[in-house]
Amino acid sequence: MPAQTGTGLLHLNPPLRRHQREALRAWRRAHDSGARRSWIVLPPGAGKTRVGVEAVRASGRKGVVFSPNTAIQAQWAAADPALRSLTYQSLAVFDAEREDRNGDDDDGGGSELSRLHPNGLRLVEELAAAGDLMLVLDECHHLLRTWGRLLAEVLQRLPQAHVLGLTATPAASMTAAEAALEADLFGGVTYQAQIPEVVREGDLAPYLELPWLTTPTPTERDWLRRHDARVQEFLAHLGDPEIASVPLLESLDALTAGTRWADLEAAEPELADAVARLAHAGTARLPEDAVLRERHRQDPGVADWMRILEHWLKPLNESGDGDDPRDRALIDEVAGLLPSLGYRWTRRGIVRSTPTADRVLARSGAKARATADILGHESATLGEELRGLVLCDFESAATLPRTLHEVVDPAGGSARAVLRALLDDPATAELRPLLVTARTVAGEERTLRALAAFAKDRLPEHTAAALVVEHSAGSPTLEGWNARQWVPVITEFFARGGSRVLIGTRGLLGEGWDARCVNTLIDLTSATTPTAIVQMRGRALRLDPAQPGKVAAIWTVTTLAEGLLADGDWQRLVRKHDGHLAPDSTGELVDGVAHLDDGFSAHHPPAPDLNDEVNARAVRRSQRREEAARLWRSALAAGTHQVSVVRARERHRAARAGTDGGRPVQPVPRTAPSPIWRVARISVPVLAALALILVLAGFPAAGAGALGACLVAGTAVLVQVRRRHLELARPPGIVAVAAAVAEAMHEAGLLSRGAEAISARFGGSEGELRCRMTGVPAEESARFAAALDEAVQPLSSPRYIVSRSTVAAPTAWAAMRATLSGRDGQASTWHPVPAELAGRRETAELYLRAWRRWVGEGELLYAKSPEGAGVVAAARGDDPWQVSTAIRLHWA
Structure with missing residues (x-):
C-alpha cells in the first residue's frame, strides 16, 4: 500500500489518533536530535502497532519487529508485509548441549550470546549485516523480565541500529533493576499516555473495576482455622522470656532504644513498618519521633513477624561456637515452621516462598460459584449484549502439596471447574459458555455443534472438527483443529452471540488476542505483575462499533478468611490494582483498591461478614452503566493529573451512604476573643465597687453613672461569654x-x-x-x-x-x-x-x-x-x- 512521501502516513489508513500523533512527534524529535533509542508507552488498544509501522516508514530504514507471541507477530505482518516480523523466542533459542556442558561452572556472569543456539547466533549475524536497521521491540516489558541481558548484548552488536520500544506497561511499575536495564536499552521514556487520557479522547471504552468477595468452602475454612491456631500458639510461645538467650521483647527494646525513626525507616523500611504495627498492637515501643501512617494502624501480619524474627534470630544464629542451646533449638523450631507460612530459613535470612494457606485461598472452590453469580447479574443487566471473558491460570488442574489433597480440589480455580459451574447453573448455562485453551475447545453439546456448523464456511480447507461427547472432565470437546485455526473462528462466533461467555487462560486469550466485543471480564488468575494486569484489562477496553455506548465491567474475585494467614488473596488484589486508576462510587478516578469500594484499604482486608454488602454495592454499580459513562466524562473533564487526597471518616459513626451528596466544606477562621470582652470583664467588678463607694460617700448621681457603666460592661461580658461558649462548643x-x-x-x-x-x-x-x-x-x-x-x-x-x-x-x-x-x-x-x-x-x-x-x-x-x-x-x-x-x- 503506497505511503505519502516523507511522512510515512498511509493513504487508505484511518487518521491517526491524538496519542498516536503525539507519540510519533515525540519519536521524530528524538530521532532528529540523534537519539538511536526510544521508548513509547501506550495502553492496550491505543494503537501501538500503527505507531511502530509509521515510525519505520518515516525512518526510511529496513524494519524488523520482535514481539512476544505468534498472535502479535501475525498482527505486525498484516499491518505491513514489508516488515520482518519475528518473536523473541526466535532469537532467544539457547543451546541445551552447551548448557549441559557448562553445568555448575556457569556462575551467571557469562555472556548471554555465548549460550545461544547456532540458529539464534545466525539471526544476530543477519541483523548485524543488515546495515541501516530500524528495530521495533513490541511489548518490550517482556525484555526487562526475560531477555533483557540478552537484548543488551545483541544491541551492542548493532551499533548503527535505531531501536523503538513499545509497551503498554507504565514505567512507574518497574523495579529498580528493570529501570536500570530500561535506561541501558532505551535511554528513558520518549512518550507515555495513561489509560484515562486515552479514554478521554474516546479511543478506549470507559470501564468499572468491581470486586467480588468470597469465603472459603467449609473444608477449606476448617483447614485454615486449624493452621492459623497452630501459628498463633507458636507466636504466643515466642514471647516466653526463657525461650532464648536474648528474649524477643528485649531484642525489640534494644532496636528502638535511642533510634531515630527516620534512620530506621531509611535503613530497614520493612522492619520499621513491622515495629510500628507491633507498637500499634501494644507489643513494642516506638523510637523517637515515630510517625504512624495508615499502613501502621493495623495488627501485625505474618510478613511483619518474619521481619521481627529475622532481626531477633539472625544474630543468635551467627554468634558462632558456644551458642546457647536454647537458641539453636528455637532456630530449628522456627525453620521447621516457616515453609507452612510461605517462608524459608536460609543463610541470607528469612526469604519468602509460596504459603500453603495462599494456595488454599487462590484455588478456592468458591471462586467458580462466584463466577456464575457475577455472570448471572451481568446477564440480567446486559441481556443479549453480554460478552463475558473469564480468565484463569490453567485449564484443568494445578499441582498441590500432598497436605492439601483432601482440602482443595486439584481442579479448583481451573477453566474446566468454571465451565462446569456455569453449565450446572441454569441461568448461566443459557449463556452457552465455551472453554477455549491452546489444547481444548469444550462446552455444551448444542453449543459445540453450532460452532462446528459456523466454522464450515470459514475453514473450508480443513476437515471439520470432530465432536467428542465423552470426556474425562465431563464436558464435550471439539478435536481436529489447532489453536491458530480455531481462535479466530471462535472469536467471531463469540462476537456474533453464538456464545456469550468464553473461559480460557491468559496465555491464549490475554496478550495479543483481540475481541472488541468483550464488555465483562472476570479475573480469576493469581497474576499480579503489572504486565499481566495491564494486558488482561486491555481485553475489555477496546471500542466496539456494535456497542457505541460500551462500558466494560472488570471483576476481580477474591477469597477472604479470618485469622493471621487469611489475607494472601487480598494482597494479590491490592497488587493487581496498585498504580491503576478507575472510577469509585462517586465517579472520581482513584488509584488502588479504593476504586473498588470506598471502604477498602490496601493495608488490611474487610471483615468477611461484609462480603455480601460489598458484593451488593458492586452489583448496583454494574447495573448503572450509563451513569458510569456520565461520571467518567465529568471526571475526565475536570482532571489532568494525580493528586493526594485525605479521606476522613468518623470512627464510631455508621456510614452515611453519601447523604451529603458531595456537599463542599469550606474552612472558616475561628473568632479570637474580643479585647472589649477582656476590658469589660475587668471593668464589671471595678465599676460595681466604685458605684457602691460613691453612693456611701453621698454622691448618688455619680454612683448611678458608675452603676450604669457597670451594667453596660456586664452586658458586654454576657454577650461575649455566650458567643465564646458557642464558639468553643462548636468543635x-x-x-x-x-x-x-x-x-x-x-x-x-x-x-x-x-x-x-x-x-x-x-x-x-x-x-x-x-x-x-x-x-x-x-x-x-x-x-x-x-x-x-x-x-x-x-x-x-x-x-x-x-x-x-x-x-x-x-x-x-x-x-x-x-x-x-x-x-x-x-x-x-x-x-x-x-x-x-x-x-x-x-x-x-x-x-x-x-x-x-x-x-x-x-x-x-x-x-x-x-x-x-x-x-x-x-x-x-x-x-x-x-x-x-x-x-x-x-x-x-
Whole structure:
C-alpha cells in the first residue's frame, strides 16, 4: 500500500489518533536530535502497532519487529508485509548441549550470546549485516523480565541500529533493576499516555473495576482455622522470656532504644513498618519521633513477624561456637515452621516462598460459584449484549502439596471447574459458555455443534472438527483443529452471540488476542505483575462499533478468611490494582483498591461478614452503566493529573451512604476573643465597687453613672461569654486542621499555596470527608496529605504538641461564672505537630499561629520538656478527633 512521501502516513489508513500523533512527534524529535533509542508507552488498544509501522516508514530504514507471541507477530505482518516480523523466542533459542556442558561452572556472569543456539547466533549475524536497521521491540516489558541481558548484548552488536520500544506497561511499575536495564536499552521514556487520557479522547471504552468477595468452602475454612491456631500458639510461645538467650521483647527494646525513626525507616523500611504495627498492637515501643501512617494502624501480619524474627534470630544464629542451646533449638523450631507460612530459613535470612494457606485461598472452590453469580447479574443487566471473558491460570488442574489433597480440589480455580459451574447453573448455562485453551475447545453439546456448523464456511480447507461427547472432565470437546485455526473462528462466533461467555487462560486469550466485543471480564488468575494486569484489562477496553455506548465491567474475585494467614488473596488484589486508576462510587478516578469500594484499604482486608454488602454495592454499580459513562466524562473533564487526597471518616459513626451528596466544606477562621470582652470583664467588678463607694460617700448621681457603666460592661461580658461558649462548643473539623496545616506549610516555604487552596467535600458510600490541595504540583499535594494525616492522629511520639481549647462548663451560665473567675470555662486536648513542621521551633510556631487562626486557642509545647513529656504520657492513646484517615491518589 503506497505511503505519502516523507511522512510515512498511509493513504487508505484511518487518521491517526491524538496519542498516536503525539507519540510519533515525540519519536521524530528524538530521532532528529540523534537519539538511536526510544521508548513509547501506550495502553492496550491505543494503537501501538500503527505507531511502530509509521515510525519505520518515516525512518526510511529496513524494519524488523520482535514481539512476544505468534498472535502479535501475525498482527505486525498484516499491518505491513514489508516488515520482518519475528518473536523473541526466535532469537532467544539457547543451546541445551552447551548448557549441559557448562553445568555448575556457569556462575551467571557469562555472556548471554555465548549460550545461544547456532540458529539464534545466525539471526544476530543477519541483523548485524543488515546495515541501516530500524528495530521495533513490541511489548518490550517482556525484555526487562526475560531477555533483557540478552537484548543488551545483541544491541551492542548493532551499533548503527535505531531501536523503538513499545509497551503498554507504565514505567512507574518497574523495579529498580528493570529501570536500570530500561535506561541501558532505551535511554528513558520518549512518550507515555495513561489509560484515562486515552479514554478521554474516546479511543478506549470507559470501564468499572468491581470486586467480588468470597469465603472459603467449609473444608477449606476448617483447614485454615486449624493452621492459623497452630501459628498463633507458636507466636504466643515466642514471647516466653526463657525461650532464648536474648528474649524477643528485649531484642525489640534494644532496636528502638535511642533510634531515630527516620534512620530506621531509611535503613530497614520493612522492619520499621513491622515495629510500628507491633507498637500499634501494644507489643513494642516506638523510637523517637515515630510517625504512624495508615499502613501502621493495623495488627501485625505474618510478613511483619518474619521481619521481627529475622532481626531477633539472625544474630543468635551467627554468634558462632558456644551458642546457647536454647537458641539453636528455637532456630530449628522456627525453620521447621516457616515453609507452612510461605517462608524459608536460609543463610541470607528469612526469604519468602509460596504459603500453603495462599494456595488454599487462590484455588478456592468458591471462586467458580462466584463466577456464575457475577455472570448471572451481568446477564440480567446486559441481556443479549453480554460478552463475558473469564480468565484463569490453567485449564484443568494445578499441582498441590500432598497436605492439601483432601482440602482443595486439584481442579479448583481451573477453566474446566468454571465451565462446569456455569453449565450446572441454569441461568448461566443459557449463556452457552465455551472453554477455549491452546489444547481444548469444550462446552455444551448444542453449543459445540453450532460452532462446528459456523466454522464450515470459514475453514473450508480443513476437515471439520470432530465432536467428542465423552470426556474425562465431563464436558464435550471439539478435536481436529489447532489453536491458530480455531481462535479466530471462535472469536467471531463469540462476537456474533453464538456464545456469550468464553473461559480460557491468559496465555491464549490475554496478550495479543483481540475481541472488541468483550464488555465483562472476570479475573480469576493469581497474576499480579503489572504486565499481566495491564494486558488482561486491555481485553475489555477496546471500542466496539456494535456497542457505541460500551462500558466494560472488570471483576476481580477474591477469597477472604479470618485469622493471621487469611489475607494472601487480598494482597494479590491490592497488587493487581496498585498504580491503576478507575472510577469509585462517586465517579472520581482513584488509584488502588479504593476504586473498588470506598471502604477498602490496601493495608488490611474487610471483615468477611461484609462480603455480601460489598458484593451488593458492586452489583448496583454494574447495573448503572450509563451513569458510569456520565461520571467518567465529568471526571475526565475536570482532571489532568494525580493528586493526594485525605479521606476522613468518623470512627464510631455508621456510614452515611453519601447523604451529603458531595456537599463542599469550606474552612472558616475561628473568632479570637474580643479585647472589649477582656476590658469589660475587668471593668464589671471595678465599676460595681466604685458605684457602691460613691453612693456611701453621698454622691448618688455619680454612683448611678458608675452603676450604669457597670451594667453596660456586664452586658458586654454576657454577650461575649455566650458567643465564646458557642464558639468553643462548636468543635472545629478536619477541614480547619487542613487549613492550619496548609497555611503553616506555605509560610514555611514547603507549599506554593496556603489555606485558600483547600478543597473538601463529603462523598462516597461511607459518607467520608475528602480533603485535598488544588493548584499545586503532585509532590506538594502528597506532602500536604501526609502532614494532615499525621496532624489528626492520636499522640504517639511527637516532637512538638499543640493544645486545643474545649468547653469544660456544660452551660452558658456555668461558663459565665468560670469566665468571671478568670478560668474561661475551658479544658484542653493535645495534638501532634506534623513532622514537616516540627523539625524546628520556628516552623512549629508558624503552625501554632495558623492553628489559632483556623482551629482555636492553643499552646505549643516541646514534647521532650518536663511539662511536654508529662502531657504526652497522660494524653497518649487519646483519640480527640475520633476519625479514621487514609490517603488516596485521585485524578483531579
